[in-house]
Amino acid sequence: MSEVSECAVERETEHDQLLFDVFAQRCPSRATLEHLTGRWGVLAMAALHDGTFRFNELRRRVHGVSEKMxxxxxxxxxxxxxxxxxxxxxxxxxxxxxxxxxxxxxxxLLVELIHDVEAQMPDVIAANQRYDAAKNG
Amino acid sequence: MSEVSECAVERETEHDQLLFDVFAQRCPSRATLEHLTGRWGVLAMAALHDGTFRFNELRRRVHGVSEKMxxxxxxxxxxxxxxxxxxxxxxxxxxxxxxxxxxxxxxxLLVELIHDVEAQMPDVIAANQRYDAAKNG
DNA sequence: AGACTGCACTAACTTTTAGAAAGTGCAACC
DNA sequence: GGTTGCACTTTCTAAAAGTTAGTGCAGTCT
Structure with a gap:
C-alpha cells in the first residue's frame, strides 16, 4: 500500500549522468535541498555570501537563530x-x-530568491489581506 | 537582554520603496520565504511550475507529502x-x-535551485564521504 | 583582585511542529 | 453492495526546533 519512491541514483543514462530527483521520497538530493532551503540554511548561506565570518558573527547576522540550530x-x-x-x-x-x-x-541563487521575495513583499501583504478578508467577510 | 530585530516595513526610503529584510527576526518577509523554502513549499511550487493540477494529483507528484501538510x-x-x-x-x-x-x-528561481542541487549531487555525496571519513578516521 | 563577558560549542529538557491515521459524504465502478 | 476516489479536517503521536545551562580559559571592567 504505502509505496515509497526512490530515485535512480545507481542507474546511469546513456550520457553517463546519474539521475537524481527531489520529487522521489528517498533520493539523497531531497536531504541536500532541505539543508539549503531549511529555515536557517537559506539565511546562513546568504549571510556567508557576503564573506567570511566567525560563529558568533554569523549568529548576530542571522537574527533569532539559536546556537544549537x-x-x-x-x-x-x-x-x-x-x-x-x-x-x-x-x-x-x-x-x-x-x-x-x-x-x-x-x-x-538563494540570494536571488531572497531579493525576489523581499521585492514582492508589498504584493504579498496585499494578497494576505485579500485572502483574510474573503475568508472572514 | 533578548533583543528582537525588526525590519523597517513602515519606513520608506527616498525612492519610495519599503524596506524588507529576511535577516530581521520579525520581518514578514521571513515568513513568506519560509512558505516558499519549507520542506514542501519548494516541491509544491516546482510541481506547479509544470502546469495545473488537482489536489491529489499534486500529492502523487510530491512523493511522501501527507494530505495535511x-x-x-x-x-x-x-x-x-x-x-x-x-x-x-x-x-x-x-x-x-x-x-x-x-x-x-x-x-x-526555485526550479533553477533544484536543478543546481540535483546536478551537484555527485559532488555532494563525495563531500559527505570525505567528511564522515575525516570524523571517524 | 574579583566579577563579568566572550569564545564555540554540546547536553538535557520543554515546546512547537510535522506526520500518521481515521473520519466526512457522496458517486462512480466492479 | 463493497471498494475506491474526491478534497479536505480532526485527533493523536513522533520528531524537530527552541530554551537553558554548562564548559574552560582569557581578556576587560571596576
Missing part, C-alpha cells in the same frame, strides 16, 4: 561541501566559516 | 498570492491549483 545547520552545509570551516585551536577559539566555490554558486 | 502548504502559498485555487463545488469535488504570474516568476 546554527551549529547544526553549519555542520550539515559543511558536510555537503557548501561551507568551509577553518578552526584555530587557540584560547579563546577562533572558527571561521566561508563558502566553497560550489557553495558560492548555490548561494547566489 | 499539502493542504497547509497550498493554503499558505495561496494566501501569499503565489498559487491560485479554483474549486468546482461538484460531487465529487474538483479543485485545481496553478501558479499566479508572480508565482511563476518565483517558481522559476
Amino acid at each position: 546554527l551549529a547544526q545547520t553549519l555542520q550539515a552545509l559543511e558536510r555537503d561541501g557548501f561551507v568551509h570551516r577553518e578552526a584555530q585551536h587557540t584560547i579563546p577559539p577562533k572558527v571561521e566559516y566561508s563558502l566553497t566555490d560550489r557553495g558560492k554558486r548555490t548561494a547566489a | 499539502l493542504a497547509q502548504t497550498l493554503q499558505a502559498l495561496e494566501r501569499d498570492g503565489f498559487v491560485h485555487r479554483e474549486a468546482q463545488h461538484t460531487i465529487p469535488p474538483k479543485v485545481e491549483y496553478s501558479l499566479t504570474d508572480r508565482g511563476k516568476r518565483t517558481a522559476a
Whole structure:
C-alpha cells in the first residue's frame, strides 16, 4: 500500500549522468535541498555570501537563530561541501566559516530568491489581506 | 537582554520603496520565504511550475507529502498570492491549483535551485564521504 | 583582585511542529 | 453492495526546533 519512491541514483543514462530527483521520497538530493532551503540554511548561506565570518558573527547576522540550530545547520552545509570551516585551536577559539566555490554558486541563487521575495513583499501583504478578508467577510 | 530585530516595513526610503529584510527576526518577509523554502513549499511550487493540477494529483507528484501538510502548504502559498485555487463545488469535488504570474516568476528561481542541487549531487555525496571519513578516521 | 563577558560549542529538557491515521459524504465502478 | 476516489479536517503521536545551562580559559571592567 504505502509505496515509497526512490530515485535512480545507481542507474546511469546513456550520457553517463546519474539521475537524481527531489520529487522521489528517498533520493539523497531531497536531504541536500532541505539543508539549503531549511529555515536557517537559506539565511546562513546568504549571510556567508557576503564573506567570511566567525560563529558568533554569523549568529548576530542571522537574527533569532539559536546556537544549537546554527551549529547544526553549519555542520550539515559543511558536510555537503557548501561551507568551509577553518578552526584555530587557540584560547579563546577562533572558527571561521566561508563558502566553497560550489557553495558560492548555490548561494547566489538563494540570494536571488531572497531579493525576489523581499521585492514582492508589498504584493504579498496585499494578497494576505485579500485572502483574510474573503475568508472572514 | 533578548533583543528582537525588526525590519523597517513602515519606513520608506527616498525612492519610495519599503524596506524588507529576511535577516530581521520579525520581518514578514521571513515568513513568506519560509512558505516558499519549507520542506514542501519548494516541491509544491516546482510541481506547479509544470502546469495545473488537482489536489491529489499534486500529492502523487510530491512523493511522501501527507494530505495535511499539502493542504497547509497550498493554503499558505495561496494566501501569499503565489498559487491560485479554483474549486468546482461538484460531487465529487474538483479543485485545481496553478501558479499566479508572480508565482511563476518565483517558481522559476526555485526550479533553477533544484536543478543546481540535483546536478551537484555527485559532488555532494563525495563531500559527505570525505567528511564522515575525516570524523571517524 | 574579583566579577563579568566572550569564545564555540554540546547536553538535557520543554515546546512547537510535522506526520500518521481515521473520519466526512457522496458517486462512480466492479 | 463493497471498494475506491474526491478534497479536505480532526485527533493523536513522533520528531524537530527552541530554551537553558554548562564548559574552560582569557581578556576587560571596576
